[in-house]
Amino acid sequence: MRRVGAAGAIEYSMVLQTASIIFCDRCEESTARFERDWRAYVTPESTGTRVTVICPACAEQNFGEDEAGWSD
DSSP: OEEEOTTSOEEEOOOOOOOOOEEOSSSSOEESSOOTTOEEEEEEETTEEEEEEEOHHHHHHHHOSOSOGGGO
16 A cells, blocks of 8 residues: 655555464364365254364374375
């Protein structure tokens, strides 16, 4: 963004950007990058639908190898 200051000088302000951070529901792992092997499980519940996000280490420990053969 560009604006002209009181002295007539052109000033540039920084534009803030949003960030997406995902957190593992089983441990304290998090990431702000698009990484492979993170998993999201959608499960129906009586109060609605629940989405559980799990990091690669917890996913392998709790659920085993990636079940989607095409994802390699």
